[in-house]
Amino acid sequence: MTQSNNNLPAPEVAELDLGYIRLSDSAPLVLAQELGFYEKYQLNVTLHREVSWANLRDKLVVGSLDATQMLAPLPMTTALGAGGLRANLLTGLVLSLNGNGITLSRALADNLAGLGGSPGDAAGTSAALAELLNTQPSLSLTLAAAHSFSCHILQLRLWLRAGGIDPDSRVRIIVLPPEQMVDSLARGIIDGYCVGEPWNTAAVQRGIGTMVTSGFSVWNNLPEKVLGVTDAWHQANPASHLRLRLALMETCQWLAIPENRPQAARALADPQYLDLPERELLPSLCGKLQYQRDGAVMDEPDFHVFGRYQAGFPWRSTARELLDMSMEMLGGSATEAERSAVVQQSYRPDLYRQAARHLGITLPATDNRPAAAHDAPWQMAPGVEMGADLRLAPLKAGGH
């Protein structure tokens, strides 16, 4: 199926330390180990479960990790020094699209349902929340996201704006570690959150929260996690990096097959990886979710996308959008030239193309993809299948 290893240059280093976070979409990193794809490319990988994105970044930069799962905006915001720490990071492979959800406390979600915002209806729940906030001016809501520079926070802001809610003034958005979300919701410290799975399903199954929308419904097929390395590591180890991307791309192709997803959930549940009940991991990985406890099971085949719709491709157009939206939150301190340079350095389609050619994957001719143009899968070129790319529009003009 794939070309032999003989066509590949020998790895500069074969022993690799990779970092990941306790989330369902760490599936590519974990399953590559379980299925032997690292081994196939003569890599001996040790996986390290880390507790914060800050840890992954720091360990990457000081070299105690060779590569890590990383939030899609982070290579760029780190290269710009947003938040105080500057380091040249890059990605040549997107690991997953989508995978997040927005969950509210059951009481709040019930309120919204009473106002016409049913769970699963992204625009409807946002409009209902706007109505609730308008009729109760003193209502103060705190929502959480997993990181300042994440798709979670951008999806949360898009969702709020769809109903006409100003995310900077009408609600308070804080950062919380994913693992603290469910408990904080149960204790009433927060009213809702946007986070990756299984932390939405966990709240639903435990009867603590109701998921009101998937990340997919807010922004179709948004790159979520990428494989991050430092520029220096890539320069020193181009062959190891290529082999690592190949191992992960083959794993993502395996994960693209729906019948394989239950096995992925079983592997992830293991104590040495996520150490979570399989029943919390299965729904989103199998694309069959409940938005509320005892509610209908919804078909969401694209809730997590691995290896389909050119999911691995590090689109520069999307990178630029993620960067602009992140900088908007910061008050936009980078110039046009700086932003453009950072996108060029951090998002590397050339590296993706190099690996894709080894696997015989048909490549798009451009490094940019259209935005907000397709409501269903479509063909960019013969053999280049793309996913839907719609997103919620802000209710009022002049959003961003």
Next chain:
Amino acid sequence: MSQDSDTSDTNDKHTGASTPGVMVLDDRPERAAMVEASLERAGFRVVSMLSTASGLLHQIEQHKPDVILIDLESPDRDVLESLAIANAHNPTPIVMFSGTDDQDFVSDAMRSGVTAYQSQTLTPDIVRPIIEVAVNQFRYFESMRRELRESEQRLEDQRAIERAKVLVARQLSISSEEAYARLRRISMDKNQRLADVARTALAALHIDEPEQ
């Protein structure tokens, strides 16, 4: 545990002339106390010690720390960084990658489990000794824990051997000295630790080790 900054400290801080105020975020209270004591001996000022992120924002507003020392493995680091992003006055990650020297120092600190955040008004030469104190205390704490683990292990081994000696003697109707000699012989023949031989014997006799 926690020590509030007094008015004069706060005033001094705004002139930038006094010793910086340090906040210690650590889920191990014994270790945090060691860091605090050690910092104070070195003439630094600990404004607050916290074990979790709950109330982190409030605590930072209240104490306005110049330096935050935090356990590398704390999940609250992303929360802490979000505060720096939201408000430029809050401490940001220490600028560690300016020179080779600094990078070695920071890698070293990270290996001991310490990370630090500093206000941008401070220069690295002020912050570095504070981090060094924490690094030393983290290492000392780790070596104490290791010694404790080892002595607990020795004690458990001794208990298993004593119990196996008594029970093997009873089972085979021999003296406990003879039982001990047999266990030792198996240990030498099989090249296994005596405690492991004792545990195997206890398991074979379907007897659990005593709880305490």
